Amino acid sequence: MSFLAPAGTPISAGLFLNSLIRGATSGQTCAATLASRLAEHAGHEQAWLAVTGRAAMTLALRAMRDACDDPQRVEVIVPAYTCYSVPASALKAGLRPRLCDVDPATLSLRPEALERFDFSRVLAIVTANLYGLPNELTAVESLARRHGVWMLDDAAQALGARLDGRAVGSFGDAGLYSFDKGKNITSLEGGALVASNPQLRKVMQQLYQDAPASPGKDTLMRVAKLAAYSTLLRPGLYDMVRRLPGLGLGRTLYDETYPLQRYSPLLAGFALNLYGRLESLTRDRRTKADALMDGLQQLPGVQLITPLPQAQPAYARLPFLVRDAARRVEVITALETQGIGATASYPEALNNVPEIRRALPPEDLGMPGAEQVASRIVTLPTHAYCPADLPARVHALLKPLLGQ
Numbered sequence: 001m002s003f004l005a006p007a008g009t010p011i012s013a014g015l016f017l018n019s020l021i022r023g024a025t026s027g028q029t030c031a032a033t034l035a036s037r038l039a040e041h042a043g044h045e046q047a048w049l050a051v052t053g054r055a056a057m058t059l060a061l062r063a064m065r066d067a068c069d070d071p072q073r074v075e076v077i078v079p080a081y082t083c084y085s086v087p088a089s090a091l092k093a094g095l096r097p098r099l100c101d102v103d104p105a106t107l108s109l110r111p112e113a114l115e116r117f118d119f120s121r122v123l124a125i126v127t128a129n130l131y132g133l134p135n136e137l138t139a140v141e142s143l144a145r146r147h148g149v150w151m152l153d154d155a156a157q158a159l160g161a162r163l164d165g166r167a168v169g170s171f172g173d174a175g176l177y178s179f180d181k182g183k184n185i186t187s188l189e190g191g192a193l194v195a196s197n198p199q200l201r202k203v204m205q206q207l208y209q210d211a212p213a214s215p216g217k218d219t220l221m222r223v224a225k226l227a228a229y230s231t232l233l234r235p236g237l238y239d240m241v242r243r244l245p246g247l248g249l250g251r252t253l254y255d256e257t258y259p260l261q262r263y264s265p266l267l268a269g270f271a272l273n274l275y276g277r278l279e280s281l282t283r284d285r286r287t288k289a290d291a292l293m294d295g296l297q298q299l300p301g302v303q304l305i306t307p308l309p310q311a312q313p314a315y316a317r318l319p320f321l322v323r324d325a326a327r328r329v330e331v332i333t334a335l336e337t338q339g340i341g342a343t344a345s346y347p348e349a350l351n352n353v354p355e356i357r358r359a360l361p362p363e364d365l366g367m368p369g370a371e372q373v374a375s376r377i378v379t380l381p382t383h384a385y386c387p388a389d390l391p392a393r394v395h396a397l398l399k400p401l402l403g404q
């Protein structure tokens with residue numbers, strides 16, 4: 001059976017070879033070019049490339065702590081519904097995660113909920129921009145400035161998205177990008193941190209220099225995996241792959257044991273080549289998301305996520321909400337049975353992930369907005385392998401379940 005992966009970026013055989021040769025013959029140059037393109041993209045002075053986005057985020061949070069004179073500031077405010085790697089990065093950096101609830105209508109952190117914090121212990125606020133939908137970044141930025149705390153604009157799923165004409169990842173003091181499997185561009189693994197503040201840059205540069213390079217043997221393994229990824233993402237083969245045990249595809253587990261290493265220059269050819277195609281990739285995903293939404297909005301049982309005014313989302317996936325968790329099981333089963341990779345995204349709000357919950361103060365233990373999202377969200381694929389008739393198929397499949 002043919003099966004559409006939930007997210008991904010197709011890499012043709014030609015692009016694969018070209019990227020591999022670029023990485024193998026001039027990987028350092030590719031990495032330097034990629035770093036300067038990303039810094040420029042976000043309007044920041046400098047970029048650092050790490051083995052994963054979460055490694056880059058961990059180093060950035062450590063740098064923020066080291067560049068802050070007040071040792072009391074150990075709290076990092078994160079959206080209560082986001083990738084588990086975000087609070088894991090805070091804990092791994094020796095900091096304490098705090099949660100800000102999100103608005104199910106927009107998936108953004110609620111600026112009003114941020115106001116309730118006692119900022120005397122806060123070091124930084126992190127955004128989420130999930131699925132490539134910009135959060136209330138302007139409001140968060142002015143709030144962070146007003147309270148004198150760092151802001152890290154997490155654009156791991158939003159490279160190519162904009163708000164008020166500004167790139168997501170450019171708001172606040174630092175921005176994060178990821179090149180993991182389901183992101184806007186991919187080299188299977190990798191991440192970047194961009195920043196301008198001179199003090200922050202100085203500390204970040206030192207931490208980065210002290211971080212080890214990614215070991216050569218891991219790099220060969222990654223290239224083999226990338227070859228497999230670019231082949232097996234094809235709808236004709238993905239169905240077989242997703243059934244293989246031990247791959248853990250699509251599962252979300254809490255983990256703090258990841259290495260803090262620099263990015264492999266061999267992979268830089270892939271990320272640099274795909275960055276060169278970012279505009280057309282983003283345009284294509286946006287067109288596919290718009291067509292899906294045209295069909296979905298006719299179904300009363302679907303609650304679409306409204307992009308903020310002035311937002312140009314990048315739609316790494318298309319999210320929407322259904323009535324409850326029971327209805328969601330039916331929806332995802334119906335879509336998967338027909339070869340459409342729908343997902344329930346992250347299984348829990350962060351306050352309900354045991355490893356995170358035990359680090360939270362009592363006032364962060366209930367997050368009604370995030371809990372609603374966790375139980376009601378569905379995502380649909382928007383990548384280039386999605387055929388033109390996908391919106392019509394999705395609409396027809398979901399009409400009996402969500403048509404009233």
Ligand SMILES: *Cc1c(COP(=O)(O)O)cnc(C)c1O
Nearest residue numbers: 052053054083085156178180191
């Ligand atoms: C994927 C992701 C990260 C972490 O990036 P990795 O490269 O997977 O480590 C951080 N934040 C968000 C919102 C993500 O989606």
